[in-house]
Amino acid sequence: MDSNYNLTIKLPNIPNIxxxxxxxLERMGEYLGITNEKIGEARIIVNEAIINGFExxxxxxxxxNVEFEMTKEKLTILVTDYGKxxxxxxxETPDISRKLGSANKRGWGIKLMKSxxxxxxxxxxxxxxxxxxxKNLT
Amino acid sequence: MSGEFNVQTEIRDNTFLIRTEGYINNTAGERxxxxxxxxxxxEIKNAIFDLEKSKVINSIGISYLLEVIELLNERxxxxxxxxxxxSIEKTFKIMGLFQFAQVSESLDAAMQQLA
Numbered sequence: 385m386d387s388n389y390n391l392t393i394k395l396p397n398i399p400n401i402x403x404x405x406x407x408x409l410e411r412m413g414e415y416l417g418i419t420n421e422k423i424g425e426a427r428i429i430v431n432e433a434i435i436n437g438f439e440x441x442x443x444x445x446x447x448x449n450v451e452f453e454m455t456k457e458k459l460t461i462l463v464t465d466y467g468k469x470x471x472x473x474x475x476e477t478p479d480i481s482r483k484l485g486s487a488n489k490r491g492w493g494i495k496l497m498k499s500x501x502x503x504x505x506x507x508x509x510x511x512x513x514x515x516x517x518x519k520n521l522t
Numbered sequence: 523m524s525g526e527f528n529v530q531t532e533i534r535d536n537t538f539l540i541r542t543e544g545y546i547n548n549t550a551g552e553r554x555x556x557x558x559x560x561x562x563x564x565e566i567k568n569a570i571f572d573l574e575k576s577k578v579i580n581s582i583g584i585s586y587l588l589e590v591i592e593l594l595n596e597r598x599x600x601x602x603x604x605x606x607x608x609s610i611e612k613t614f615k616i617m618g619l620f621q622f623a624q625v626s627e628s629l630d631a632a633m634q635q636l637a
Contacts, residue, residue, distance in 0.1 A: 400525030403545065406578065424577075424609025431580045480618040484592045489585035492617060496581060499616045 389416070389454045395434065397446035402434040405450045412454045413521075422521045425500045426459055432493040433515045437465035440513055459519040466512040531557055537568040537636055539629070543575035551586030558590045567599030570632045574605030584617065591622050600624065602632040 391408045395401045406427050413423040430450070437448035445466035453460040475494055483489045498504050503518040527544035538561070540554060558569065569590060573579075594601050601623040603614070614620060626632040 399549075400545065400547065402580075403525055403578070421608055424607055425612065427578060428580075428609055428613050431578065435580055435582065478617075480588075480621060483585075483588060484595065484622065489588045490582060492581035492584065496613060496616060500612070 387455065389452075391450075391452045391454075393450045395448045395450060397438050397441060397448070402431050405430055405434060405452075409452060409454075409459075412452065416454060416456050416521075418454075418456070418521050422519070426461075426519050426521075429497050429500050429517055429519060430461060430463075432497050433461060433463035433517065436493045436515065437463050437467075437513065440470055440508075441465040441467040445512075454521075457520065457522050459521055461517040461519065462514060463517075464512060464514045469508040469510050469513050472506045472508060527553070529554060529557065531561060533561075533566065535633070535636075536566055537570060537633070538562045538566050539570050539572065541572040541575070546573075546576050546579040546583035546587075548580075548582040548586075551583035555586040555589045559593065562593075564597065567594065567597050568636050569594060569599070569601045570626075570629060570636075571601065571603045572605050572629055573603060573607070573610065576610075577607050579610055579613070584613070584619075588619075591619070595622060600636060602626050602635060604629050604632050 389412050391412060393405055393408065395405060409426055409430055410423055434448055434450060441448060449464040451462040478491045478495055497517060501517045502520045505516045507514045525545050527550040530541045532539040538558060591601055603623060604626050606625060611625060624635065626635055
Protein backbone atom coordinates (compact mmCIF):
# COMPACT_ATOMS: atom_id res chain seq x y z
CA MET A 385 0.00 0.00 0.00
CA ASP A 386 1.26 3.47 -0.88
CA SER A 387 2.23 5.84 1.88
CA ASN A 388 0.11 8.91 2.49
CA TYR A 389 1.86 12.19 3.10
CA ASN A 390 -0.12 14.96 4.76
CA LEU A 391 0.45 18.65 5.15
CA THR A 392 -1.83 21.06 7.00
CA ILE A 393 -1.18 24.79 7.05
CA LYS A 394 -3.13 27.71 8.51
CA LEU A 395 -2.39 30.68 6.27
CA PRO A 396 -2.85 34.28 7.41
CA ASN A 397 -4.08 36.76 4.83
CA ILE A 398 -0.79 38.41 3.88
CA PRO A 399 0.61 39.01 0.39
CA ASN A 400 1.94 35.95 -1.44
CA ILE A 401 1.33 33.57 1.49
CA UNK A 402 -0.13 31.10 -1.05
CA UNK A 403 3.45 30.46 -2.16
CA UNK A 404 4.10 28.74 1.18
CA UNK A 405 1.42 26.14 0.43
CA UNK A 406 2.65 25.79 -3.15
CA UNK A 407 6.19 25.18 -1.97
CA UNK A 408 4.96 22.43 0.37
CA LEU A 409 3.04 20.86 -2.49
CA GLU A 410 6.09 20.94 -4.77
CA ARG A 411 8.36 19.37 -2.15
CA MET A 412 5.92 16.55 -1.49
CA GLY A 413 5.51 15.99 -5.23
CA GLU A 414 9.24 15.96 -5.81
CA TYR A 415 9.74 13.45 -2.99
CA LEU A 416 7.11 11.14 -4.44
CA GLY A 417 8.42 11.50 -7.99
CA ILE A 418 5.29 13.18 -9.37
CA THR A 419 5.73 14.63 -12.86
CA ASN A 420 6.29 18.36 -13.33
CA GLU A 421 3.17 18.43 -15.50
CA LYS A 422 0.90 17.16 -12.71
CA ILE A 423 2.53 19.33 -10.05
CA GLY A 424 2.25 22.38 -12.31
CA GLU A 425 -1.48 21.79 -12.70
CA ALA A 426 -1.90 21.19 -8.97
CA ARG A 427 -0.03 24.47 -8.34
CA ILE A 428 -2.67 26.39 -10.31
CA ILE A 429 -5.54 24.61 -8.52
CA VAL A 430 -4.12 25.28 -5.04
CA ASN A 431 -3.38 28.90 -5.85
CA GLU A 432 -6.93 29.52 -7.09
CA ALA A 433 -8.51 27.78 -4.10
CA ILE A 434 -6.48 29.86 -1.64
CA ILE A 435 -7.23 33.14 -3.46
CA ASN A 436 -10.91 32.22 -3.41
CA GLY A 437 -10.68 31.52 0.32
CA PHE A 438 -9.10 34.86 1.11
CA GLU A 439 -11.63 36.64 -1.03
CA UNK A 440 -14.43 35.28 1.16
CA UNK A 441 -12.78 35.02 4.57
CA UNK A 442 -13.56 38.60 5.66
CA UNK A 443 -11.68 40.63 8.24
CA UNK A 444 -12.93 38.78 11.33
CA UNK A 445 -11.44 35.43 10.29
CA UNK A 446 -8.56 36.32 7.99
CA UNK A 447 -7.20 32.78 7.78
CA UNK A 448 -7.45 29.99 5.29
CA ASN A 449 -6.72 26.37 6.18
CA VAL A 450 -5.04 24.25 3.55
CA GLU A 451 -4.73 20.46 3.79
CA PHE A 452 -2.97 18.17 1.35
CA GLU A 453 -2.99 14.40 1.33
CA MET A 454 -0.71 12.99 -1.33
CA THR A 455 0.18 9.53 -2.56
CA LYS A 456 1.98 8.60 -5.76
CA GLU A 457 -1.44 8.23 -7.38
CA LYS A 458 -3.61 10.96 -5.97
CA LEU A 459 -3.66 14.38 -4.36
CA THR A 460 -6.54 15.50 -2.17
CA ILE A 461 -6.75 19.22 -1.47
CA LEU A 462 -9.03 20.80 1.14
CA VAL A 463 -9.15 24.56 1.42
CA THR A 464 -11.37 26.03 4.13
CA ASP A 465 -12.19 29.59 5.04
CA TYR A 466 -14.46 30.80 7.84
CA GLY A 467 -16.01 33.77 6.12
CA LYS A 468 -19.52 34.65 5.01
CA UNK A 469 -19.69 32.06 2.22
CA UNK A 470 -21.11 32.34 -1.27
CA UNK A 471 -23.55 30.50 -3.50
CA UNK A 472 -21.53 28.53 -6.07
CA UNK A 473 -24.66 28.22 -8.24
CA UNK A 474 -24.66 31.98 -8.69
CA UNK A 475 -21.10 32.08 -10.00
CA GLU A 476 -21.27 32.76 -13.71
CA THR A 477 -19.09 30.66 -16.02
CA PRO A 478 -16.64 33.13 -17.53
CA ASP A 479 -16.39 33.59 -21.28
CA ILE A 480 -13.30 35.30 -22.63
CA SER A 481 -15.18 36.98 -25.48
CA ARG A 482 -17.37 38.70 -22.93
CA LYS A 483 -14.53 39.43 -20.51
CA LEU A 484 -12.65 41.35 -23.19
CA GLY A 485 -14.40 44.68 -23.38
CA SER A 486 -15.81 44.32 -19.88
CA ALA A 487 -14.47 46.11 -16.80
CA ASN A 488 -14.57 42.86 -14.82
CA LYS A 489 -11.98 40.47 -16.20
CA ARG A 490 -11.85 38.29 -13.10
CA GLY A 491 -13.91 35.28 -12.00
CA TRP A 492 -11.87 32.41 -13.49
CA GLY A 493 -10.99 30.52 -10.30
CA ILE A 494 -13.80 27.94 -10.18
CA LYS A 495 -13.56 27.19 -13.90
CA LEU A 496 -9.79 26.61 -13.62
CA MET A 497 -10.07 24.44 -10.51
CA LYS A 498 -12.78 22.31 -12.13
CA SER A 499 -11.00 21.97 -15.46
CA UNK A 500 -7.60 21.07 -13.99
CA UNK A 501 -8.87 18.63 -11.37
CA UNK A 502 -10.52 15.20 -11.40
CA UNK A 503 -13.30 16.14 -9.02
CA UNK A 504 -14.31 19.17 -7.01
CA UNK A 505 -17.00 19.97 -4.47
CA UNK A 506 -17.80 23.27 -2.80
CA UNK A 507 -19.67 23.43 0.49
CA UNK A 508 -20.48 26.99 1.47
CA UNK A 509 -22.60 28.62 4.12
CA UNK A 510 -22.70 31.62 6.45
CA UNK A 511 -19.86 30.19 8.52
CA UNK A 512 -17.45 29.48 5.76
CA UNK A 513 -16.56 27.60 2.62
CA UNK A 514 -14.81 24.29 2.09
CA UNK A 515 -13.44 23.40 -1.33
CA UNK A 516 -12.49 19.73 -1.76
CA UNK A 517 -10.51 18.72 -4.81
CA UNK A 518 -9.15 15.44 -6.12
CA LYS A 519 -6.28 15.45 -8.57
CA ASN A 520 -5.03 12.21 -10.08
CA LEU A 521 -1.26 12.16 -10.30
CA THR A 522 -0.65 9.29 -12.71
CA MET B 523 9.98 30.27 -3.40
CA SER B 524 10.11 34.04 -3.45
CA GLY B 525 7.26 36.39 -4.25
CA GLU B 526 9.71 38.83 -5.83
CA PHE B 527 8.75 39.99 -9.29
CA ASN B 528 10.84 41.71 -11.95
CA VAL B 529 9.95 42.81 -15.42
CA GLN B 530 12.02 44.07 -18.34
CA THR B 531 10.62 45.75 -21.41
CA GLU B 532 12.05 46.61 -24.80
CA ILE B 533 10.66 47.90 -28.06
CA ARG B 534 11.97 46.11 -31.14
CA ASP B 535 10.59 46.65 -34.65
CA ASN B 536 7.37 48.20 -33.34
CA THR B 537 6.86 45.21 -31.07
CA PHE B 538 6.67 45.54 -27.30
CA LEU B 539 8.74 42.81 -25.62
CA ILE B 540 8.05 41.95 -22.02
CA ARG B 541 10.20 39.53 -20.01
CA THR B 542 8.94 38.63 -16.58
CA GLU B 543 10.68 36.94 -13.68
CA GLY B 544 8.78 35.60 -10.68
CA TYR B 545 5.23 35.20 -9.50
CA ILE B 546 2.57 36.95 -11.62
CA ASN B 547 -0.04 37.86 -9.01
CA ASN B 548 -2.36 40.87 -8.78
CA THR B 549 0.37 43.46 -8.20
CA ALA B 550 2.67 42.00 -10.86
CA GLY B 551 -0.20 41.83 -13.36
CA GLU B 552 -1.16 45.41 -12.65
CA ARG B 553 2.47 46.47 -13.11
CA UNK B 554 2.65 44.73 -16.50
CA UNK B 555 -0.60 46.29 -17.69
CA UNK B 556 0.48 49.75 -16.54
CA UNK B 557 3.92 49.41 -18.14
CA UNK B 558 2.29 48.44 -21.40
CA UNK B 559 -0.30 51.22 -21.46
CA UNK B 560 2.23 53.88 -20.44
CA UNK B 561 5.06 52.84 -22.75
CA UNK B 562 3.42 51.54 -25.89
CA UNK B 563 2.63 54.33 -28.29
CA UNK B 564 -0.24 53.82 -30.69
CA GLU B 565 2.10 52.64 -33.47
CA ILE B 566 2.99 49.63 -31.33
CA LYS B 567 0.66 46.97 -32.63
CA ASN B 568 2.24 43.80 -31.31
CA ALA B 569 3.54 42.42 -28.05
CA ILE B 570 5.59 39.38 -27.09
CA PHE B 571 5.45 38.10 -23.54
CA ASP B 572 8.40 35.92 -22.52
CA LEU B 573 7.31 34.08 -19.36
CA GLU B 574 10.29 31.70 -19.16
CA LYS B 575 11.16 32.82 -15.65
CA SER B 576 7.58 32.92 -14.36
CA LYS B 577 6.43 29.47 -13.32
CA VAL B 578 3.60 30.61 -11.04
CA ILE B 579 0.68 32.76 -12.09
CA ASN B 580 -2.82 33.25 -10.76
CA SER B 581 -6.07 34.21 -12.42
CA ILE B 582 -5.98 37.76 -11.06
CA GLY B 583 -2.57 38.25 -12.68
CA ILE B 584 -3.94 36.81 -15.91
CA SER B 585 -6.90 39.20 -15.79
CA TYR B 586 -4.41 42.07 -16.16
CA LEU B 587 -2.84 40.35 -19.17
CA LEU B 588 -6.34 40.38 -20.67
CA GLU B 589 -6.22 44.18 -20.48
CA VAL B 590 -3.13 44.16 -22.71
CA ILE B 591 -4.82 41.73 -25.12
CA GLU B 592 -7.88 44.00 -25.20
CA LEU B 593 -5.78 47.05 -26.04
CA LEU B 594 -3.91 45.24 -28.82
CA ASN B 595 -7.18 43.90 -30.22
CA GLU B 596 -8.39 47.48 -30.50
CA ARG B 597 -5.25 48.25 -32.53
CA UNK B 598 -5.68 45.10 -34.65
CA UNK B 599 -2.37 43.92 -33.26
CA UNK B 600 -1.03 40.57 -32.18
CA UNK B 601 0.17 39.18 -28.88
CA UNK B 602 2.44 36.15 -28.65
CA UNK B 603 3.46 34.26 -25.52
CA UNK B 604 6.79 32.44 -25.51
CA UNK B 605 8.52 29.99 -23.18
CA UNK B 606 5.33 29.11 -21.33
CA UNK B 607 5.39 26.56 -18.54
CA UNK B 608 3.09 23.70 -19.70
CA SER B 609 0.70 24.30 -16.77
CA ILE B 610 0.38 27.98 -17.69
CA GLU B 611 -0.17 27.11 -21.34
CA LYS B 612 -2.93 24.69 -20.32
CA THR B 613 -4.47 27.37 -18.10
CA PHE B 614 -4.52 29.86 -20.98
CA LYS B 615 -6.12 27.19 -23.20
CA ILE B 616 -8.87 26.52 -20.65
CA MET B 617 -9.60 30.24 -20.50
CA GLY B 618 -9.81 30.46 -24.28
CA LEU B 619 -7.01 32.97 -24.35
CA PHE B 620 -5.50 31.55 -27.54
CA GLN B 621 -8.53 32.75 -29.47
CA PHE B 622 -6.99 36.19 -29.04
CA ALA B 623 -3.30 35.45 -28.61
CA GLN B 624 -0.72 33.07 -30.00
CA VAL B 625 1.99 30.92 -28.53
CA SER B 626 5.48 30.37 -29.87
CA GLU B 627 8.44 28.30 -28.73
CA SER B 628 11.00 31.10 -28.70
CA LEU B 629 11.45 34.81 -29.02
CA ASP B 630 13.08 34.44 -32.45
CA ALA B 631 10.20 32.28 -33.70
CA ALA B 632 7.72 34.85 -32.36
CA MET B 633 9.53 37.71 -34.11
CA GLN B 634 9.41 35.71 -37.36
CA GLN B 635 5.67 35.16 -36.90
CA LEU B 636 5.22 38.92 -36.70
CA ALA B 637 7.51 39.76 -39.64
